[in-house]
Each structure stands twice: as structure tokens, then as C-alpha cells.
Amino acid sequence: MALKGGRLPVVDERALPYSHPLYDTLLQTPGLSVATAAVDLVLEWGLRNSLWIFPMATSCCGIELMAAAASRVDLDRMGTIVRATPRQGDVMVVAGTITVKMAPRVLALWEQMPEPKWCIAMGSCAISGDFYRNLYPVVPGIDTVLPVDVYLPGCPPNPEVLMHGLLRLQEKVRAARSGQPVPRDPNPGLIDLTKPANGRVGDPSRAADLGAQQVAAALVASSLDRSDEPAPGAEPVVEAPDEPAEPAFEGVAPEFEALLRDTFGVTDFPKDRAPAVDPARHVELARSLKRMGWRQLVYVVATHYAEKTGAKASPERFEVAYALRSVGAGSKVAAWRLELAPGQQPPSLVGLFAGADWQEREQFDLVGVGFAGHPDLRRIMMPDAWDGHPLRRDYPADKECAPWR
Ligand code: SF4
Numbered sequence: 001m002a003l004k005g006g007r008l009p010v011v012d013e014r015a016l017p018y019s020h021p022l023y024d025t026l027l028q029t030p031g032l033s034v035a036t037a038a039v040d041l042v043l044e045w046g047l048r049n050s051l052w053i054f055p056m057a058t059s060c061c062g063i064e065l066m067a068a069a070a071s072r073v074d075l076d077r078m079g080t081i082v083r084a085t086p087r088q089g090d091v092m093v094v095a096g097t098i099t100v101k102m103a104p105r106v107l108a109l110w111e112q113m114p115e116p117k118w119c120i121a122m123g124s125c126a127i128s129g130d131f132y133r134n135l136y137p138v139v140p141g142i143d144t145v146l147p148v149d150v151y152l153p154g155c156p157p158n159p160e161v162l163m164h165g166l167l168r169l170q171e172k173v174r175a176a177r178s179g180q181p182v183p184r185d186p187n188p189g190l191i192d193l194t195k196p197a198n199g200r201v202g203d204p205s206r207a208a209d210l211g212a213q214q215v216a217a218a219l220v221a222s223s224l225d226r227s228d229e230p231a232p233g234a235e236p237v238v239e240a241p242d243e244p245a246e247p248a249f250e251g252v253a254p255e256f257e258a259l260l261r262d263t264f265g266v267t268d269f270p271k272d273r274a275p276a277v278d279p280a281r282h283v284e285l286a287r288s289l290k291r292m293g294w295r296q297l298v299y300v301v302a303t304h305y306a307e308k309t310g311a312k313a314s315p316e317r318f319e320v321a322y323a324l325r326s327v328g329a330g331s332k333v334a335a336w337r338l339e340l341a342p343g344q345q346p347p348s349l350v351g352l353f354a355g356a357d358w359q360e361r362e363q364f365d366l367v368g369v370g371f372a373g374h375p376d377l378r379r380i381m382m383p384d385a386w387d388g389h390p391l392r393r394d395y396p397a398d399k400e401c402a403p404w405r
Helices: 021-028 032-048 060-068 103-112 124-128 159-177 210-224 253-264 279-292 356-367
Strands: 053-057 091-095 118-122 150-152 294-305 317-326 333-340
Touching: 021 032, 032 159, 053 060, 053 103, 060 091, 060 118, 060 159, 091 103, 091 159, 103 210, 118 124, 118 159, 150 159, 253 279, 279 294, 279 317, 279 333, 294 356
Parallel strands: 053 091, 091 118, 118 150
Antiparallel strands: 294 317, 317 333
């Protein structure tokens, strides 16, 4: 299909009248309605008993969703099988927390499911965001993004609850096919407690144009998604050649301490934290340690310290902590940290440890520390257009992110 302006046109088919010459002739044939009523019963039975699930399982509730397909509950018994494609799904089961980065993808997938379609919100995270509701990355309930037909409370709801929800959905399908009005279930998590900043779908208080904004944002986010691709023009990562095989490492922390003292001039070894190393020499330190047997990069963790005033006044600063582990029996950890002023960029470890790539990107994304020489330093957790770095101490934890929260 040709895309206008790079976006799929959104067509609301629900208001379109259905007409077909054969259908109209059948309607006018005397007595035929008796036969078509029987056919309709069969079709309705088939619809109710072939509710194929499109799983949107993002966290722990997803495990219960998987368990529902296993032998004890065995969802297949009611014709409910799980399909990993929206094209063949009838029921989207949202099982787990949905973040503002996922929400556009969830909505884009929902739009690809053919009508008639339904949504089950499984677990309190999908219903309301639960513990994470007021956190910057979390959507406060999937019903602020798409319409929900059945809510399954619990943390997590067990597989039997999911089966109950599908039976409830079957009742709704039967009622709808027989022409009865089917009101939406109320959201049990939020009825009279608190309201999400974005109105739920179908809620009169919801902003009239919010749905259109969300669809537009979903289409843009999906078309821009390049998280699995290398950055344009990025230099390929060149790994240092493997060091020649070393004898099995038997050193312990004193060896690391001796290296720091003798070669890197470190004299302060605090009891409660890793020793600080000159940022300009830390690649050299990492290379030495790798040669000595510390060959696995365990973590790269950045911390932000906001400016303090008063009696304990201190300027804004950052720290980045690194840890390597020796491999094999008697494995030991060697940890050090870098003390940085705002804007100071330590050299990247990507050339020495391939695993530093995404770990440094994560610290850049969440804390805002840059790493000189990193070949592809861009966001990894948050949406590309995210404002600021959410793990800085002065960042508001409940920051809005339109049009999702
Ligand atoms: S509701 Fe509970 S079990 Fe389900 S995703 Fe949230 S925290 Fe996990």
C-alpha cells in the first residue's frame, strides 16, 4: 500500500454500513431467516471457541500466561491457542508492565489485529501500572492506550484467572452476537481511587484528540525504530585481538591492590567503596587487568551527585564504577571508580570488552555520562526523543511523557 507521508491511513470501519446484493436478497427471501439463524448460531459458537490469543507478555504475568497453555489449565481445550502474530490474533492479552517506549509498538500491533478483536488486561500492572504507576517510564494502565474488554486483577493472576477471563469474554461475545448491549467492564484498580493523567479509552474525561495523537506517535515510533541496526555512519567495533593464553589466574585482591599502588599511584583504599583511578589511565588499568586474568566485564555503573549547598556544600559530580571478574575456579572481582566533573567523558572500554558497548550506552541514556571513543553512543532504554536522563538525582520521578502518561 502506498503510504501517505510515510504513515498508514487510519480508517474507522465501525461506522460503515454493510451491504451486499447477495446479503440483501437473502434477507428478502421468505423463511430463510430460520435457516440463517441456525447458521448464525454455528458461527457464533465457532467465534466463541476460537479466541486466538496474541500475547503481549512483558514481565512476570507473562509466565502465568505461558502456564495457562500448559497441561493443567490447557487453554487449547476451548480453542484458545496462542499466535505470535497480530494478523491471526483475536484477543490481545496484555500481561505485564507497559512502558512509554513499548506503548507505541503495542498500539501499532493492536491496530494490525483484524476486527472483531478484544483485549484482556492481565494483572495489576496492565490494569493500572501498579507499583510502577507513578514512575517516569510506565503507562498507568493499558486502557489509557487501547480499549480493554476484560480486566483480570492480581499480582499475578494465576492461569485459572486467565481462563475465567476468557469465559467472561465468551459471554460478552455471545451477548454481542445476539444483539444485546455489552457495556465495558469497569477498571477494578482505579474505579474511585485515582485517575490516570491520561483518560482511559471510552472515558468521557479523555481528551478528544488523544487517541489520534497516540496513533500518530505509534506510527512514527514504529517507522523510526532502528534499535537493532547500527547507527548510520558508525565505525565498526574493532575488538582488541585476544591476548595470548595466560596461565590460570590464582591472584587475589592484593595483586590488584599492588598493581594500583605501584603502577597507577593509588594510595587511598576506602573500606566501603572501590578505589578511585585517574580517568585518563583507566583503559590502561583495564588492559593490565585483562592480561592478568580479569577477562570478564561485570558492570559499568554511573551515579550522579547533585550540587549540595549549606554546611555540607559540594559541587555537582558524577562517578562511574567498573568491575571485572577473573574467570575459572577461585574467581575474583576487581572494581574501581572514576570521579568526573559534569561534561567530563572517560575513555570507552569498548575496544577492550565488547560488553561495554551496551553497558556504556545504558549509563549514557539514564545518567547522561558520555564515553569518549564509543562507536555508537545513543539511547538504549528510553525513547529517542526522551527529555533528560531519568536516573539523575534531580530528575522528577513522575515526569510526564505525552501522549502516553
Ligand atoms: S502484576 Fe505483579 S506479577 Fe504481574 S507484571 Fe506486575 S508485578 Fe509482575
